[in-house]
Amino acid sequence: MKPPPFGYHAPRTVAEALDALAAAPSGKVLAGGQSLVPLLNMRLAAPSDLVDVNRIAELDTLRAGADGVRVGALARHARVERSAEAAAAQPLLGQALRHVAHPVIRNRGTVVGSLAHADPAAELPAVLAVLGGTVEAASVRGRRTIPAAELFAGPLESSLDPGELAVSAFFPALPPRTGTAFFETARRHGDYALAGVAAVVTLDEDLRVSAARAGYLGVSATPLVLDLAGAAGPGGDWAAAAAHVRERVDPEADIHAGAAYRRHLTGVLTERACAAAADAARRKAGE
Numbered sequence: 001m002k003p004p005p006f007g008y009h010a011p012r013t014v015a016e017a018l019d020a021l022a023a024a025p026s027g028k029v030l031a032g033g034q035s036l037v038p039l040l041n042m043r044l045a046a047p048s049d050l051v052d053v054n055r056i057a058e059l060d061t062l063r064a065g066a067d068g069v070r071v072g073a074l075a076r077h078a079r080v081e082r083s084a085e086a087a088a089a090q091p092l093l094g095q096a097l098r099h100v101a102h103p104v105i106r107n108r109g110t111v112v113g114s115l116a117h118a119d120p121a122a123e124l125p126a127v128l129a130v131l132g133g134t135v136e137a138a139s140v141r142g143r144r145t146i147p148a149a150e151l152f153a154g155p156l157e158s159s160l161d162p163g164e165l166a167v168s169a170f171f172p173a174l175p176p177r178t179g180t181a182f183f184e185t186a187r188r189h190g191d192y193a194l195a196g197v198a199a200v201v202t203l204d205e206d207l208r209v210s211a212a213r214a215g216y217l218g219v220s221a222t223p224l225v226l227d228l229a230g231a232a233g234p235g236g237d238w239a240a241a242a243a244h245v246r247e248r249v250d251p252e253a254d255i256h257a258g259a260a261y262r263r264h265l266t267g268v269l270t271e272r273a274c275a276a277a278a279d280a281a282r283r284k285a286g287e
């Protein structure tokens with residue numbers, strides 16, 4: 001299939017890209033193109049213009065530090081997945097990225113593009129949400145920082161305004177004695193997950209649970225984040241946390257799985273992910 005006609009722009013600076021987007025507010029940004037190009041070819045999207053940002057070197061950045069990981073709009077999944085510095089600052093990124101599609105897709109797809117696409121079945125929106133990360137957006141009007149809680153407006157719908165370009169995403173570093181884990185289940189490796197869980201567990205000085213949060217994909221219209229510390233208690237009763245989650249998720253049925261199965265699966269993955277995150281926190285505390 002062929003895409004509908006569109007105007008094509010190949011800016012070499014962010015300023016040029018913003019000017020092109022301002023002139024074509026119904027245009028789309030092309031970075032990795034792993035989600036956009038299939039939509040174009042199936043004619044599920046028909047933007048007036050494509051703004052190809054692949055020649056903008058200032059967007060191809062990856063910085064990891066004590067405060068967290070900042071990913072530029074052209075940093076590919078594979079680059080972030082393989083970065084030892086990023087893994088040290090925020091291990092949940094690499095844990096989730098290993099589940100994104102297939103290596104050939106990760107070699108081209110971008111982290112920021114996945115966030116802007118806002119697919120509720122994708123891994124990275126849930127990671128950004130559970131970590132309380134942010135996305136920086138730019139337009140000819142200036143720049144603004146969008147918290148994850150405000151970024152995802154609905155299925156395949158973000159709060160980016162027409163004419164805005166998502167230039168980077170920030171994933172905060174973990175507090176002391178904190179571990180993470182990511183689990184998902186798909187029918188085949190590389191398929192979209194039937195359900196997935198990104199867990200973050202923090203222990204106190206006595207190695208008892210002081211905080212526990214989980215971000216969910218595939219079970220709601222936007223990434224769902226639940227606080228599990230109360231349900232699990234200081235002793236880390238992850239079975240009780242899983243039961244708490246089953247009562248609160250309301251997944252929809254589709255051709256891949258029924259709602260009841262997705263709800264059950266979400267509980268199973270919660271118990272596994274939280275237990276693994278707590279184990280990682282204990283190992284970290286013992287270092």
